[in-house]
Amino acid sequence: MSSFRMGPSILFCPADRPERYAKAAERADAIIVDLEDAVAAQNKDAARRAMVASALDPQRTIVRVNPVDSPYFEADLQALAQTSYRTVMLPKSESAADVARLKGYEVVALCETAAGVTNVGSFAASPLVVALMWGAEDLLASLGGTSSRHEDGSYRDVARFARSQILLHAATHGKAAIDSVYLDIPDIEGLKAEARDAKASGFMAKASIHPNQMPVIREAFLPSEAELERARRILAAAESTQGVFAFEGQMVDEPLLRQARATLGK
Numbered sequence: 001m002s003s004f005r006m007g008p009s010i011l012f013c014p015a016d017r018p019e020r021y022a023k024a025a026e027r028a029d030a031i032i033v034d035l036e037d038a039v040a041a042q043n044k045d046a047a048r049r050a051m052v053a054s055a056l057d058p059q060r061t062i063v064r065v066n067p068v069d070s071p072y073f074e075a076d077l078q079a080l081a082q083t084s085y086r087t088v089m090l091p092k093s094e095s096a097a098d099v100a101r102l103k104g105y106e107v108v109a110l111c112e113t114a115a116g117v118t119n120v121g122s123f124a125a126s127p128l129v130v131a132l133m134w135g136a137e138d139l140l141a142s143l144g145g146t147s148s149r150h151e152d153g154s155y156r157d158v159a160r161f162a163r164s165q166i167l168l169h170a171a172t173h174g175k176a177a178i179d180s181v182y183l184d185i186p187d188i189e190g191l192k193a194e195a196r197d198a199k200a201s202g203f204m205a206k207a208s209i210h211p212n213q214m215p216v217i218r219e220a221f222l223p224s225e226a227e228l229e230r231a232r233r234i235l236a237a238a239e240s241t242q243g244v245f246a247f248e249g250q251m252v253d254e255p256l257l258r259q260a261r262a263t264l265g266k
Contacts (some may be wrong), residue, residue: 001005002130002174002175002176003106003130003173004080004087004106004108004130004176004204005031005201006029006059006060006062006087006129006205007030007178007204007205007206007215007221008026008029008195008199008204008205008206008217008218008220008221008243009029009030009205009206009208009217009218009221010028010029010030010031010062010178010183010206010207010208010214011024011027011028011030011031011207011208011209011210011211011213011214011215012032012038012064012124012204012207012208012209013031013032013033013034013038013041014018014034014047015034015038015039015047015048015050015051015063015248016038016039016040016043016046016047016050016247017031017050018050018054019052021033021054021056023211024137024211025057025060025061026218027084027107027214028128028214029060029095029205029218030060030061030062030066030105030205030212031056031060031061032061032062032063032089032207033051033054033056033061033062033063034064035047035048035051035065035066035072035076035083036064036065036066036091037091038065044065044066044072044075045075045237046053047136048075048076048079049079051063051079051080051085052079052082052083053079053085054083056085057154057262058084058085058086058087059166061085061087061149062087062088062089063076063080063083063087063088063089063109064088064089064090064091064110065077065080065088065089065090065091067090067091067205067223068092068153069102069109071148073101075244077101077102079255080105084134084253085156085246086104086105086106087105087106087107087108087114087130088102088105088107088108089107089108089110089133090102090108090109090110091110091112091138092110092112092113092116092117092138093107093109093116093123094113094123094260095115095119095123096117096122096125096126098123099123099126099128099185100128101128102128103172105128106128106130107126107128107129107130107152108129108130108131108132108133109123109124109129109132109133110134110135111134111135111139111162111166112134112135112136112137112138112139112142113134113138113139113142113167114139114142115142117134117161117162117165117166118157118260119140119218120132120165120166120169121169121172121199124172124173124175125148125173127170128182129173130173130175131144131170131176131204132169132170132174132175132176132178132209133166133167133177133178133180134162134163134165134166134175134179134181135180135181136148136149136155136159136162136163136180136181137183139158139162140156140158141160143158144156152258153184153187153190155164162180163180163229167201167202168172169201171202176204177202177203177204178204178205178206178207179194179195179198179203179205179206179207180204180206180207181207181208181209182194182195182208182209182213182262183209185209185210187217191213191214191216191220192219192220194206195216195217195220195221196220197220199220199221205221206220206221217252218224223245224262227263228263228264230260230265231259231260231261231263232264233247234247234252234256234257234260236250237258238257240250
């Protein structure tokens, strides 16, 4: 299994806003110091300098560099080498060759293009990769689309496919899966529902863009007391039963026992 243990609430923080680093680290389980989308081209150098000068906990810090084919990638690597940060998010990951450019680091491969989602199996197996994440809006842009969601907030089918593809390949190769961000910041109920679905589906964490989303995600990834109690009862019943058995009107077999163990963290 993957060595990645950051989460469940992971917060993006612009690398050129070092005054936000400490507060972000206080609010989140882990932070992503973002050298890519959150930083304008004219601020890239200042962002790298701020990242190099920072003293965040390396065990709770991910640095998102720019894509391998960008004019900023090599400078990002040179700056990264001056720090103790060793977990790197690679945006627009599309191949094993892309991932190999980050030898010596633990890589969170961000799949957010048609090629990345289609080819994810080719680099999910890399020993450098510790986690996979998917990105909805960049994916739709790579398809020539205009939005990943319907008006009611639900994902379009192609986004749902990509989400499932990344989750399945992560599980296949023993890597952690990170769910994409929820952009509608005021919609707490929508975020809660999506985060709970991510947890129930098997994602280890969910990335986010605002500190106020942290407690919502964290709570959503915790089992409720009712879920914990039911899992305990199922496992207790299994101790005195061999094979498949009925429990409160539901057939229980080994897959449901594994789910109960997962609920209890066993």
